[in-house]
Amino acid sequence: MAKPAPGGIQRPPIERWFAIESxxxxxxxxxxxxxxxxxxxxxxxxxxIFLLPHGYFALKAFRYTGARSAKKIISSFYQGESGKLILCAILFTVVFKWIQPLDVAALFLTFAIMLVANWFTPFLVNSTQRR
Structure with missing residues (x-):
């Protein structure tokens, strides 16, 4: 279970999310x-290509907590999201340039499956915590 932050708001259970997504x-x-x-x-x-940039985002976005850190939280979310997009672009470029042969359908379909899994993971984690 996530530890409460000083302001009483809990951080999301990032480790569990990554375990499920892995x-x-x-x-x-x-x-x-x-x-x-x-x-x-x-x-x-x-x-x-989905999971690594998403991990970077999580590290950046959730390092601050509490109302006093509101500006830092917003800034770290923007930094995390832009870094995630840049990392995705770099990783796709590296894979398309250096990995041959490549099943492009499997690559993109798995990226899409991971994206959908990411949408549902918080609901799955929250439902298991309530039990």
Whole structure:
């Protein structure tokens, strides 16, 4: 369970979110591996292109808490989001430039699956905490 911040607001359980999303990535990659080795590693790369920048965002965005840090919180969210977008662009560029052969469909589909999983992960974590 997340520890309450000094202002009484809890930080989101980022570690649990990443654990769940990592499990989703492994399962999706294994499913694509059934189509072939290229599909498997392409899916893994697509998931990592989502997960690594998302981790950067989480580290930047959630390092401050409390009402007194409101300006720092807003600034760190903007820095985290712009860094996440830049990292995504760099990672896609690196993969398209240096990884051959590549199953582009597996790469993008896994990226999209990770995005949807990210939308539902907070609901899943919150429902397990209430039990």
């Amino acid at each position: 499990v989703v990535l492994v399962l999706v990659s294994l499913a694509f591996l059934l189509r072939g080795q290229v599909s498997g590693y392409s899916a893994l790369l697509g998931g990592l």
